[in-house]
Amino acid sequence: MSELVFDRVSVRFGGHPAVDDASLVVRPGTTLGLVGESGSGKSTLARVAVGLERAAGGAVRLDGAALTRRTRRRVQLVFQDPLAALDPRMPVGTSVAEGLLATGRRWSGPERQARVRQLLELVHIDPDRAGERPDRFSGGQRQRITIARALAAEPAVLIADEITSALDVSVQGVVLNLLRELRTDLNLTMLFISHNLAVVRYVADDVAVMRNGRIVENGPTETVLQDPGDPYTRELLRCIPVIGQPLDLKDA
Numbered sequence: 001m002s003e004l005v006f007d008r009v010s011v012r013f014g015g016h017p018a019v020d021d022a023s024l025v026v027r028p029g030t031t032l033g034l035v036g037e038s039g040s041g042k043s044t045l046a047r048v049a050v051g052l053e054r055a056a057g058g059a060v061r062l063d064g065a066a067l068t069r070r071t072r073r074r075v076q077l078v079f080q081d082p083l084a085a086l087d088p089r090m091p092v093g094t095s096v097a098e099g100l101l102a103t104g105r106r107w108s109g110p111e112r113q114a115r116v117r118q119l120l121e122l123v124h125i126d127p128d129r130a131g132e133r134p135d136r137f138s139g140g141q142r143q144r145i146t147i148a149r150a151l152a153a154e155p156a157v158l159i160a161d162e163i164t165s166a167l168d169v170s171v172q173g174v175v176l177n178l179l180r181e182l183r184t185d186l187n188l189t190m191l192f193i194s195h196n197l198a199v200v201r202y203v204a205d206d207v208a209v210m211r212n213g214r215i216v217e218n219g220p221t222e223t224v225l226q227d228p229g230d231p232y233t234r235e236l237l238r239c240i241p242v243i244g245q246p247l248d249l250k251d252a
């Protein structure tokens with residue numbers, strides 16, 4: 001199991017600090033929920049980890065070593081919009097197979113096919129449907145297919161950026177349960193980004209709260225949610241149901 005560390009990361013866009021001296025530890029085999037309002041810098045932090053954005057300062061380390069071009073595939077990012085992430089003309093099995101390239105190994109045709117079937121099964125998609133295109137699947141199924149593609153790269157860390165936000169309430173639970181299952185079965189370390197504390201409470205061991213590019217609160221989920229130190233976290237908490245009552249995921 002791997003540890004992902006953000007060490008005093010800063011990112012600027014045209015002089016404006018989008019991420020400001022942010023430090024976080026995603027402990028091995030656990031899920032860290034990163035919450036905060038729109039524009040607080042959550043996605044930018046995630047993009048730094050996978051090399052889509054450059055940090056002006058600080059570093060991201062996997063198991064103590066700075067990420068390089070070679071080791072970066074061990075951190076995989078899944079986005080909110082699976083329709084944008086999947087090529088509409090490509091059978092979903094081919095999209096998942098693309099993820100295998102990141103392993104750097106040579107896969108024979110039959111090996112590739114068998115692995116794609118295995119990955120689809122892992123996310124509870126019928127592997128006999130590998131030849132179908134994305135528009136034949138529901139939103140939740142498509143999101144699970146993008147997760148399968150990310151898993152094809154054999155990551156140590158999965159970053160999920162608002163992956164349930166565009167889904168119907170009934171489907172959100174299926175995807176969240178899948179993430180919990182994968183964490184246990186594959187020993188994954190996860191960074192789960194959401195603006196919804198109810199969803200984060202359901203999946204995360206630890207929670208960090210971001211505001212204006214800074215981490216303003218950080219700790220075990222129940223500690224942070226039961227006794228938030230930051231006024232902004234208290235404000236966020238007002239938007240989620242009382243402990244002991246059923247989760248209302250409709251704003252997720």
Ligand SMILES: Nc1ncnc2c1ncn2[C@@H]1O[C@H](COP(=O)(O)OP(=O)(O)OP(=O)(O)O)[C@@H](O)[C@H]1O
Pocket residue numbers: 013018036037038039040041042043044045195
């Ligand atoms: N490529 C970019 N160029 C300029 N500014 C950017 C760029 N990407 C993000 N920003 C700005 O950086 C800040 C942080 O954005 P970011 O998307 O990381 O926030 P977020 O917390 O993920 O928000 P959301 O929940 O809406 O995705 C915002 O002010 C945003 O407008």
